[in-house]
Amino acid sequence: MNVALIFAGGSGKRMNSKSRPKQFLELHGKEIIxxxxxxxxxxxEIDAIAVVCIEEWIDYLKLILKKNCIEKVKWIxxxxxxxQDSIYNGLQVIHENCPEDSVVLIHDGVRPLINEELITANIRCVEEHGSAVTVAPVTETVMLTADDNQVYTSVERSRCRMAKAPQGYFLKDIYAxxxxxxxxxxxxxxxxxTMMSDYGYSLYTVEGGPENIKITTPSDFYIFRALIDAMENSQIFGI
Incomplete structure (x- = not known):
């Protein structure tokens, strides 16, 4: 069984949106979540979805799930x-309802620019290695600094990766x-x-694209809008 755990519990303070959390901001009449x-x-291959949500927004989430004909969300x-506590709340309900050998893909609710191929690659990686961490190449120089802001070394960029999502694990391992x-x-x-590594689990990576951004700030939202518009234009005009 393959289950997606969508984390949408943040309030989005860096988005500067006073009306609603960032995951419920709309683009072209549809919420980011x-x-x-x-x-x-x-x-x-996804059998069920669990969503972790800000408690006072659960009723609204149920409303828009119904509006958009979402049927695989079994638990909110x-x-x-x-x-960390929010993800554990989601894992608990999955653990109560799914076999321990289920594959769980943990994903940010405000990371909407993924695709079917990336989800499939995460599932295959967990099945083969027991874990899957979506990553992207680092495209700029990374430097390590001391407490006084002095640079004491740079990191070989070719070996660096940015951790993103989805991240996948067997239910029994991530729950433990x-x-x-x-x-x-x-x-x-x-x-x-980070948690899995700290407790001795081996991590394996899945390469994702640079467009797999997390919408945290207003500029992220503008990038998201531009990418969605470009995708829609490519369908309309055959670009």
Whole structure:
């Protein structure tokens, strides 16, 4: 069984949107979270979707899921105090309803520019290696600095990758890592890959495209709009 866990629990303070969280901002009459979920809804190998949502926005999410004919979302759960806690809330409901050998793809609700091929590649990577972390090449020089802001070394760019999403794991492994973190009173791991690495799991990468951005700031939203418009124009004009 393959399950998508969509994290949409953030309030989006860096977006400067006072009316609604960033995942519910609209482009061409459709919310960002719907653009994201549709990729998993349409994928033939995704069996179910769980969404972690800001509690006071759950009713609105249910409304727009129905409006957009989304049928694979089986569970909607409220977010926690941290991103790690929110993902654990989603894993709990999946753990209660799915086999332990299920593949779970964890994805940001505000990362809508993925595609079927990337989802498939993540599933295959988990099946073969037990993990999948979507990455993108680093295109600029990376430097390590000391506390006084002095550069003391640069990193070989060809070996660097930016971690993105989806990230995939077997349910039994990612759930066990979260339980271990809770037992260790850790609630602020920056992402699932960091947690899995810290607890001794091997990580394998899946190459993704540069367009797989996370919409966090207003400029990200403008890039998203430009890319969506370009995709639509290519369909209309055959570009």
């Amino acid at each position: 719907i653009y994201t979920i549709e990729h998993f809804e349409k994928h033939p 759960v409220p977010g926690g105090a941290t991103g 890592a979260h339980r271990k973190a809770i037992a260790d009173n850790i609630h602020d791991k920056i992402d699932s890959a």
